[in-house]
Amino acid sequence: MPDISLAMIALLCLAALAAGWIDAVVGGGGLLLLPALLLGLPVSTPAAYALGTNKAVAIVGTTGAAVTYARKAPVDVRTAVRIGLAALAGSSAGAFFAAGMSTEVLKPVIMVVLLGVAAFVILRPAFGTAPAPGPATPRRILAAIGLAGLGIGFYDGLIGPGTGTFLVLALTAVLHLDLVTASATAKIVNCCTNAGALAMFAWQGTVLWQLAALMAVFNLAGGTLGAHTALKKGSGFVRVVLLTVVFTLVAKLAWEQWLA
Numbered sequence: 001m002p003d004i005s006l007a008m009i010a011l012l013c014l015a016a017l018a019a020g021w022i023d024a025v026v027g028g029g030g031l032l033l034l035p036a037l038l039l040g041l042p043v044s045t046p047a048a049y050a051l052g053t054n055k056a057v058a059i060v061g062t063t064g065a066a067v068t069y070a071r072k073a074p075v076d077v078r079t080a081v082r083i084g085l086a087a088l089a090g091s092s093a094g095a096f097f098a099a100g101m102s103t104e105v106l107k108p109v110i111m112v113v114l115l116g117v118a119a120f121v122i123l124r125p126a127f128g129t130a131p132a133p134g135p136a137t138p139r140r141i142l143a144a145i146g147l148a149g150l151g152i153g154f155y156d157g158l159i160g161p162g163t164g165t166f167l168v169l170a171l172t173a174v175l176h177l178d179l180v181t182a183s184a185t186a187k188i189v190n191c192c193t194n195a196g197a198l199a200m201f202a203w204q205g206t207v208l209w210q211l212a213a214l215m216a217v218f219n220l221a222g223g224t225l226g227a228h229t230a231l232k233k234g235s236g237f238v239r240v241v242l243l244t245v246v247f248t249l250v251a252k253l254a255w256e257q258w259l260a
Contacts, residue, residue: 148174
């Protein structure tokens, strides 16, 4: 456990609470939680410890949100689990390669993918407002397993932030789900990606378990509350939160990268 002040621990717990709420509503809680860990941990701490601790915290809030959604949203659990198993394999592979990554590599990559998300959502105003009639075809399910499972799963293990958001976008686009149902499905898949990545980070010994346990309590509270909020407010609210989160974080990362 590195030497962290009580004030910084309190700020990290608040970040975990907010990240849990954001992640449950639209995904992307790691875009708040990981930068908070990168900034809050001593500068001598390798980036792999921030990545590993992020996963240990996130899996708790994601699981709480997934349980809340599964009880009330029309989720195809069988399809979600199939995508999730592929995502578990992808995230384990991504985490294996993540140990050698530096903090300086993370911020520009996250910024680029965020701008891509924002452009896509703005250019498609009807995106995710209503589900397609009828169940998804086997071809679409297979495409979702490849893209949302293996592809985004690998990204989650390698870098992590924005995985929930990318899962929501991929599931909405490929399976033609509305944003609320896509968020619910993404939570189940995200539980698997977090589990695969966390197992690899734990094996490598790059998880700060004491700090993660404390932050996880706040992340769970935020995740459960966020799922209830999304179910109550609907897809329009999820879209607004998505764009707000994306632009806020792009501005924050741009400031840190070029102006700070």
